[in-house]
Amino acid sequence: MNLVSKRYGPAEGISGGAARPFTGMAAVAMYHSVSPYERDPYLVTVTPERFERQMHWLHRRGLSGVSVSDLLAACREGAGRGLIGLTFDDGYADFIEYALPVLNRYGFGGTVFPIAGLLGGQNDWDVLGPRKPLMTADQLRRAADAGFEIGSHGLRHASLRRMPGADLIAEAEQSRAILTETIDREISGFCYPYGHLDEAAVAAVQRAGYSYGCAIWRSPSTGPLALPRVYVGDADGSVRLWAKGARHWLTWDYRGPGASRMGRLVGTGPATSQDAPLADGIQQLTQSKYS
Numbered sequence: 001m002n003l004v005s006k007r008y009g010p011a012e013g014i015s016g017g018a019a020r021p022f023t024g025m026a027a028v029a030m031y032h033s034v035s036p037y038e039r040d041p042y043l044v045t046v047t048p049e050r051f052e053r054q055m056h057w058l059h060r061r062g063l064s065g066v067s068v069s070d071l072l073a074a075c076r077e078g079a080g081r082g083l084i085g086l087t088f089d090d091g092y093a094d095f096i097e098y099a100l101p102v103l104n105r106y107g108f109g110g111t112v113f114p115i116a117g118l119l120g121g122q123n124d125w126d127v128l129g130p131r132k133p134l135m136t137a138d139q140l141r142r143a144a145d146a147g148f149e150i151g152s153h154g155l156r157h158a159s160l161r162r163m164p165g166a167d168l169i170a171e172a173e174q175s176r177a178i179l180t181e182t183i184d185r186e187i188s189g190f191c192y193p194y195g196h197l198d199e200a201a202v203a204a205v206q207r208a209g210y211s212y213g214c215a216i217w218r219s220p221s222t223g224p225l226a227l228p229r230v231y232v233g234d235a236d237g238s239v240r241l242w243a244k245g246a247r248h249w250l251t252w253d254y255r256g257p258g259a260s261r262m263g264r265l266v267g268t269g270p271a272t273s274q275d276a277p278l279a280d281g282i283q284q285l286t287q288s289k290y291s
C-alpha cells in the first residue's frame, strides 16, 4: 500500500495548511459485534448496513482502515496520515459473515481481539445477553488468513484492574501462547477487557511480549501499551462519526489542517488534561445536535 499518497487528516473539504508530517496519534475505532439485532443492552452491535455506510464514509474521505500493528508501524515512519485503526473486540463470529466482506471490498484491514479461553464459546460475561457466538479456532484462522491481525483479549474476559499477579500473568501470557499456536503467527497486541487497566496490568502485558495494548479511555498509562480508542455505535451517522474522530484528534493535540474548525464542531478546544476520559467527549457527542 502506498501510504504516502493517502490524504491528510480526518475530513475532506477542510482548508488548512500545507501537508506536514503527521505528529498526532492516529485514531483507533472500537467495534464489537456487526450483526442484525433486536436487542442490544450493552450497545456493542452495529448493523451490517450501518457498518457498510461507516466504511464507505471513511473511504470517501480518503481514510483507510488498517490493523493497529500497521497503524503504529506507519506512524513510526511518519506515514500515519489517512489511516484509522479498526478493532473488533471479543472476536464475535459475526465478524466473518458481516464485517470481513465489507472490509475486503474497501481493501481495509483491522485487528480482531478474541478471548483465548473462549474460542467457540459465547459472551456469557454480558449477563443481560443476548448470547452471541464467538469465533472458533477455525474461524480465527480464516480471519488471519484473510489478512486480519489477531490480538489477545485475555483468557476469560476478566477485568485486569487489581488482579492478583499470578492471574495477570495467565491472562497476558497464556492467552498469547494459545492464540499464537492457534493461528501460527506472532501475537503483538493485547486489548484490556472493559478497558480496565492499572500499572500492574500494563507491566504484565509488556512482560508477556506484546508490543502494544488497546485501552478505551485516556489514563496515566496512556501510550503504546494503553492506546485510547473511539467507541463506534449503531447510532453513529456520518457527521457524528466525523465529530468523534475530530474529538479524538483534538485529545492528541492535533494541530493539522482543519483543527480550528474541528474545535468549533465538537465544542471544545484541544484537550489540556492528560487524564480527561475520552468517554466524556463521546457522551457529550451522543447527546449533541450532531446525531
Ligand SMILES: [Zn+2]
Binding pocket: 089, 090, 153, 157, 193, 194
Ligand atoms: Zn470485550
